[in-house]
Amino acid sequence: MSISVQHLTKRYGEQTAVNDLSFSVGQGEIVGFLGPNGAGKSTTMKIITGYLDADEGSVEVMGRRVRDNPLETKKVIGYLPEANPLYYDMYVKEYLHFIADVHHLGKDTRGRIDEAITLTGLTPEYKKTIGTLSKGYKQRVGLAAALLHHPGVLILDEPTSGLDPNQIIEIRELIRNLGKNKTVLFSSHILQEVEALCDRVIIINKGNLVADARLAELRSAGSGKDEVTLVIKESVPASVFEAEPLIEQCRMKGEGHWTLTTVSSTELKKRLLELSLQNNWNIVSLHSESGSLEAIFRSLTSN
Numbered sequence: 001m002s003i004s005v006q007h008l009t010k011r012y013g014e015q016t017a018v019n020d021l022s023f024s025v026g027q028g029e030i031v032g033f034l035g036p037n038g039a040g041k042s043t044t045m046k047i048i049t050g051y052l053d054a055d056e057g058s059v060e061v062m063g064r065r066v067r068d069n070p071l072e073t074k075k076v077i078g079y080l081p082e083a084n085p086l087y088y089d090m091y092v093k094e095y096l097h098f099i100a101d102v103h104h105l106g107k108d109t110r111g112r113i114d115e116a117i118t119l120t121g122l123t124p125e126y127k128k129t130i131g132t133l134s135k136g137y138k139q140r141v142g143l144a145a146a147l148l149h150h151p152g153v154l155i156l157d158e159p160t161s162g163l164d165p166n167q168i169i170e171i172r173e174l175i176r177n178l179g180k181n182k183t184v185l186f187s188s189h190i191l192q193e194v195e196a197l198c199d200r201v202i203i204i205n206k207g208n209l210v211a212d213a214r215l216a217e218l219r220s221a222g223s224g225k226d227e228v229t230l231v232i233k234e235s236v237p238a239s240v241f242e243a244e245p246l247i248e249q250c251r252m253k254g255e256g257h258w259t260l261t262t263v264s265s266t267e268l269k270k271r272l273l274e275l276s277l278q279n280n281w282n283i284v285s286l287h288s289e290s291g292s293l294e295a296i297f298r299s300l301t302s303n
């Protein structure tokens with residue numbers, strides 16, 4: 001196993017941020033680490049990378065126990081923290097030199113920097129100071145810094161957060177390429193991204209593991225529940241849907257925009273058409289989806 005997390009618990013004062021969490025990631029896997037805000041993802045990643053100590057449990061990365069060998073483990077891990085701390089006054093190459101020195105890369109420094117710049121697509125921008133780069137390029141600098149020492153494991157905390165759609169696609173491609181010969185654990189709130197990049201997901205909620213499965217397994221496990229999206233021009237109270245036996249859960253996503261969970265989308269759509277006739281609703285759209293990652297994520301993390 002590249003990463004093995006065993007019974008990890010981390011408390012901040014009274015709050016348990018990570019609770020008896022266990023999972024492992026095999027060599028060469030790209031695994032998505034999901035959970036709502038505050039679920040404990042960053043805390044777990046900081047413990048895996050040796051930047052934070054756990055209260056209980058243990059972590060091994062490529063056979064090294066993180067707590068016993070923090071320096072040794074840092075050599076095999078490339079970490080992109082959520083905040084991506086960078087020195088904005090430094091030139092890109094200057095910063096990468098600084099990181100290379102931290103890793104004692106010695107005579108390999110130049111070659112490694114050029115390689116990381118090429119790999120992360122920084123070539124057109126590397127002559128600038130970091131502070132003048134766009135957010136997407138700053139993220140590439142963080143990734144280049146994480147790659148310099150040729151780590152076998154990459155831990156990326158929300159690598160595409162705050163980027164525009166083009167940058168998201170570019171960074172995603174980059175992660176996909178890096179994942180060809182590295183183990184990658186990355187956190188994200190973008191479920192399509194997770195679907196595009198990985199076969200397996202680990203989902204936590206309030207510090208607890210709620211799913212650790214291949215996407216295909218999750219989808220078939222969740223396929224007993226369908227989601228129907230109804231958009232109507234009229235504004236109606238939730239009680240209209242709550243009174244319907246076919247509807248297990250209703251959520252308003254916007255004025256007249258409803259997401260309804262049911263065991264039978266076919267039956268529910270028929271019923272919604274009846275309701276729209278009875279109440280003179282103007283339907284803008286009515287469609288269903290079964291076993292979407294979004295629906296599964298919500299059902300696992302909604303308490």
Ligand SMILES: Nc1ncnc2c1ncn2[C@@H]1O[C@H](COP(=O)(O)OP(=O)(O)OP(=O)(O)O)[C@@H](O)[C@H]1O
Pocket residue numbers: 012017035036037038039040041042043044082
């Ligand atoms: N240094 C700290 N001191 C006290 N509480 C903390 C600290 N760091 C995190 N927490 C709390 O621990 C919980 C888990 O936080 P964490 O940042 O690990 O969640 P997350 O899943 O990464 O969230 P997000 O998706 O919003 O980044 C949160 O309730 C957070 O407020």
